């Protein structure tokens with residue numbers, strides 16, 4: 001079988017796979033707390049279609065679609081982007097693997113391939129431009145370089161600018177069965193395992209170049225959204241973003257710290273529904289021709305290199321009773 005390939009795109013040879021988390025969707029009890037939280041986080045919620053679309057500041061790509069239901073918050077669906085020439089092959093892979101194509105959930109866009117992951121999360125695959133980058137992000141290296149002699153390099157506190165995340169990096173979901181879930185995302189959607197810790201957590205990257213993780217899963221009693229992660233320009237922006245959240249009244253969270261798996265610096269802000277949005281910088285990157293040396297890390301050595309004590313609510317799955 002021959003297939004057409006888009007010119008100039010970054011792709012792993014002979015590999016059918018999604019390339020991006022195009023966006024994700026949430027159902028929330030009320031829109032206004034969502035608007036306040038994501039605005040404080042430095043993103044730009046816009047009124048769209050009776051709900052909110054959440055963009056990077058001044059950006060043209062919608063990363064989160066939020067609708068109000070009056071019901072407890074839950075993940076509505078994941079929307080994954082693929083190259084147009086891969087859509088039919090992904091549909092065929094689903095058929096061979098016994099994954100049924102379904103209708104869209106009520107109120108969601110009908111187009112694209114719809115299916116359910118093993119936990120029942122609706123997954124939509126669309127032909128779309130690659131919105132996860134194909135090379136690592138530039139980092140503002142000023143805090144990390146050797147100081148020039150005789151020149152102070154820290155800006156004055158009054159010169160600190162508001163923090164605005166550039167883009168979505170990844171989404172981490174709770175799942176009752178990490179191995180079953182990863183088998184679906186790797187076997188049908190072409191994601192590749194980056195690293196794991198036993199059957200407790202797994203991180204996956206896009207085959208066609210992505211951050212160390214695009215999607216990840218952590219074991220829980222039920223499905224749910226643990227966090228979305230957003231790229232900022234420097235470790236300073238992570239610290240200043242944390243202060244920005246404190247100043248807006250969002251004082252619960254975890255960090256600042258540095259992860260082991262993925263290597264990124266982080267701060268997690270707790271959202272109004274008990275899940276998290278992560279400010280992230282310096283995450284490992286996996287190219288389209290990289291064979292990542294996957295590791296299976298012992299749990300006690302996998303989570304973080306340094307950081308404050310982990311609050312009890314950090315591992316709470318607030319969607320467990322959905």
Ligand SMILES: [Fe+2]
Nearest residue numbers: 172227229278
């Ligand atoms: Fe993360």
